[in-house]
Amino acid sequence: MSRQPLIGITACNKQIGLHPYHIAGDKYVRAVALAAGGMPLIIPALVEAFDLPRLLEHLDGLLLTGSPSNVDPHFYQGATSAPGTAHDPARDAITLPLILAALEAGVPLLGICRGFQEINVALGGSLHQNVHSVAPYQDHREPKDQPLEVQYAPRHVVRLEPGGVLSGLGLASEIHVNSIHAQGVDRLAPGLRIEARAPDGLIEAFSVEAARSFAVGVQWHPEWQVQANPDSLALFQAFGRACRARAQNR
Numbered sequence: 001m002s003r004q005p006l007i008g009i010t011a012c013n014k015q016i017g018l019h020p021y022h023i024a025g026d027k028y029v030r031a032v033a034l035a036a037g038g039m040p041l042i043i044p045a046l047v048e049a050f051d052l053p054r055l056l057e058h059l060d061g062l063l064l065t066g067s068p069s070n071v072d073p074h075f076y077q078g079a080t081s082a083p084g085t086a087h088d089p090a091r092d093a094i095t096l097p098l099i100l101a102a103l104e105a106g107v108p109l110l111g112i113c114r115g116f117q118e119i120n121v122a123l124g125g126s127l128h129q130n131v132h133s134v135a136p137y138q139d140h141r142e143p144k145d146q147p148l149e150v151q152y153a154p155r156h157v158v159r160l161e162p163g164g165v166l167s168g169l170g171l172a173s174e175i176h177v178n179s180i181h182a183q184g185v186d187r188l189a190p191g192l193r194i195e196a197r198a199p200d201g202l203i204e205a206f207s208v209e210a211a212r213s214f215a216v217g218v219q220w221h222p223e224w225q226v227q228a229n230p231d232s233l234a235l236f237q238a239f240g241r242a243c244r245a246r247a248q249n250r
Ligand SMILES: N[C@@H](CCC(=O)NCCCC(=O)O)C(=O)O
Pocket: 025, 065, 066, 067, 068, 069, 070, 112, 113, 114, 115, 180, 181, 182, 183, 184
């Protein structure tokens, strides 16, 4: 009988009231369990608690979640953030080296939104800190004053690049995606292959060219109501297959 893959999910370090917490959004945990078929394991943003290669020996996959916080621009030699920008130094301290260690160990990887941006930064790329103020890009932010159903409604299409990992999943050449981000890829890191772009040209998905397993990042949120969206489900199922293959081979 095949072993259920153990899939690590990155956490944010967030202050709630007087106390800091390690938290991961419910939609990511559910998507790992229900769409990828994995056993979700939230990884605290506490790098000093882990020997990362040893942690990865126990994992069959790694999901890098989205977050309202931004990667600190000093990791990509960007300008200091505007005052009031949300950062999460504890999360940066674990996710950036964890991505490199996961690729080194051949652990399947799926990065979503902040997680997608983290893969680009970890591999040497840079980010636009406010996509909406950079021509020719549109505003990719969600309408924050609206209910979640409206915030996460499909907002634009992305065009898949032929011959890539995503188009290999049998998706249409254009798919509709939601859009919940202010930042975006500026300089694409070496070794990343563009998988999809928005109509304004912004890079919306990539894969890691030399990866030994599934290693994909998407700027949109396929975890949102994943079971109701065939494209999102196909992406999580492909990630789950790669995680199951690692679980069986270990
Ligand atoms: N802060 C970054 C990344 C945006 C992002 O990941 N949004 C998701 C927020 C909700 C969630 O936790 O899923 C940016 O603005 O580009």
